[in-house]
Amino acid sequence: MIPDSDAIVVYVTYQGTPQSRFDRHYYIDHHLPLVMKAWRPYGLDHAAAFFPATAQDGTIAICECRFRNLAAADAAFGSAEASAVMADVHHFTDLVPERARAVPL
Template sequence: MTTMFVTYAGDAATRFDRDYYTGTHLPLVMTAWGPYGLRSATAFFPEGRVEGTIALAVCEFDDDAAVDAALGSPQSEAVMADIVNFTDSPPTRHRC
């Protein structure tokens, strides 16, 4: 299994709609990348007002090839285009 962490940096003034992210964006991610081997996508948010990471998604894939297939898929365009609907912070991906 391969884990991809998606982080969003910012501070208390950075726009991030948690409800949209968990209720709309993560289901979109599952629909788009599930056929390529995404097993789960879970969101975590730091408690309180902090600077640095304001949101973190943990995406569990079958393996590295599944991550590559998902990110290179035509469905990734919709996933990336949706980001502006919940934040101004660009995502950063980390693979483990």
């Protein structure tokens, strides 16, 4: 499958230690569906969570969000629904999410 050249991938990462509070089940079962419901109308096509295979300091979770294009990503993160998505973070972690846009090589 050849990706859409206008598509944008945003990675939301959480940096911590194995002792950091991060409820993976809540994240997968509640937060990701909230993200999809809130941002699909703006052009979010897919969201997936990834976790390291072994417990270690550093990145403890990654969410990959694929948007139709840059305008869709900007609209989603700037939307009224974004506040509900961000307000949900405290339910699964005390860590601060970091965002980075991926650029194809």
